[in-house]
Structure formats: C-alpha cells, structure tokens
Amino acid sequence: MDAEILNNIFEPFFTTKDAGKGTGLGLATVYGIIKQNNGFINVYSESGRGTTFKIYLPRQKSVPDALPKIKKDAPAQHGQETILLVEDNPSFLELTKLMLQELGYRVLESRTPGEALDLARDHQQEIHLLLTDVIMPEMNGRELLNSLQAVYPKLRHLFMSGYTANIIAHHGVLDESVNFVAKPFSKKKLAAKVREALDKEMV
Known part of the structure; x- marks a missing residue:
C-alpha cells in the first residue's frame, strides 16, 4: 500500500474497492476490538512487496473465572413503522x-x-x-x-x-x-x- 492508503485504512467506510463491493468496515471493526481490549496494532507495508499486520494484546495474568452459562440472545426487536x-x-x-x-x-x-x-x-x-x-x-x-x-x-x-x-x-x-x-x-x-x-x- 502507498502512504496515502496506509494512513486511512482504519477509518470507518474507507475502501479502495468500487462502489457496492465493500463497506470499508472490516479493518475499522478490528481496530475497535483491539483498542477495547487495551491493545494496539501495527502495520508494515511496501508497495509491490506485501503487508504485515502485528497485533499486541496485554497478557492475562490472573486465573480466569469459570465460564458463565451461555444465554441465548433475545430475538431482535421488530416493528412495522x-x-x-x-x-x-x-x-x-x-x-x-x-x-x-x-x-x-x-x-x-x-x-x-x-x-x-x-x-x-x-x-x-x-x-x-x-x-x-x-x-x-x-x-x-x-x-x-x-x-x-x-x-x-x-x-x-x-x-x-x-x-x-x-x-x-x-x-x-x-x-x-x-x-x-x-x-x-x-x-x-x-x-x-x-x-x-x-x-x-x-x-
């Protein structure tokens, strides 16, 4: 990727694809998930050679609690308005x-x-x-x-x-x-x- 694309890849709705072929939400969602978990993501890219993503997340030191029982999600709320x-x-x-x-x-x-x-x-x-x-x-x-x-x-x-x-x-x-x-x-x-x-x- 060139520098202009690299500087915008995590922006919501930024995409290099044609209209209707991509929403530009994929990397923005990944970025949001990593930040919510106190991590960060680095990108290394050279045009014509390739791209590497490195994701860093904090190490979990404590013993995890027992997994809670899985509850089925309530159905999405509908309407007719x-x-x-x-x-x-x-x-x-x-x-x-x-x-x-x-x-x-x-x-x-x-x-x-x-x-x-x-x-x-x-x-x-x-x-x-x-x-x-x-x-x-x-x-x-x-x-x-x-x-x-x-x-x-x-x-x-x-x-x-x-x-x-x-x-x-x-x-x-x-x-x-x-x-x-x-x-x-x-x-x-x-x-x-x-x-x-x-x-x-x-x-």
Whole structure:
C-alpha cells in the first residue's frame, strides 16, 4: 500500500474497492476490538512487496473465572413503522436499509437532506422515525430534523455517525436529549436503538 492508503485504512467506510463491493468496515471493526481490549496494532507495508499486520494484546495474568452459562440472545426487536433513512454513503445506506427491512420496518431511503425533505413532503402517510447521519452536505442531522418536524411534529429521531457522540457534541450538533448510535453497528444494536427511539415519549 502507498502512504496515502496506509494512513486511512482504519477509518470507518474507507475502501479502495468500487462502489457496492465493500463497506470499508472490516479493518475499522478490528481496530475497535483491539483498542477495547487495551491493545494496539501495527502495520508494515511496501508497495509491490506485501503487508504485515502485528497485533499486541496485554497478557492475562490472573486465573480466569469459570465460564458463565451461555444465554441465548433475545430475538431482535421488530416493528412495522415507517423510517426515513438518510445516509450519504451508498454502501452503508444499502446495508442499513436491508437491516431495517429484515426487522419489519418500511424504509424510505435518501442520500441527501434535500432529497429527504422532498421525499417527506410527497409521502402521503405518516413517517414515524428519522434515522440520519449527523454530518452531511447541505445541512446536518439536527437541522434536517428541525425542518422535517415542521411537517411531522411527532417525528422521532435517531442520529448515527462514525464519530463518537462526545466529538459531535463539541460541534453543537448533539445534546443530551438526542438519540444516538455509533457506526458501525450490528443489526441487534440497531434494532434496540430504533425501538428505544420509537417508544420514547416526546418532550
């Protein structure tokens, strides 16, 4: 890999593959798992010669506890509401739409805030939830929500981003009252967050 690619390989959604052939989440997920376990990862790469990944994890010194009994995961929470999904990354838009549809939701998809506003105005039935990226061209997720609530006053929201909520809060986009899920997320995590946002009382 050249230096430019090497500097970005752990960024969520960074990929050198063509559109629709990769999400760019694989190495970002690996990096997140290693960091959560207090380890680190080094990459050595030369163009035309190859790449080596070295992963370092802390040694476990204590005697491990007996393994707990395995509990079966509760089934993912489903629903039938209509969700307006706004995401400017085509691969992640498609992936998230498929997860929502598998959970039973009706999905209206859009790649830009402007397109989402047009879609909402033309939609003849109720839209129950706005699921949107926070940082986008044209306007941010908070501004989009405010515009949509002029048409749908009872519209719930769930913001998502590859950045942490703390980082986004410093830019004045999020506050303590918003519903937020960090990308990348599993279908189980998305299901729980969507249901939490839909069932939360409006303030």
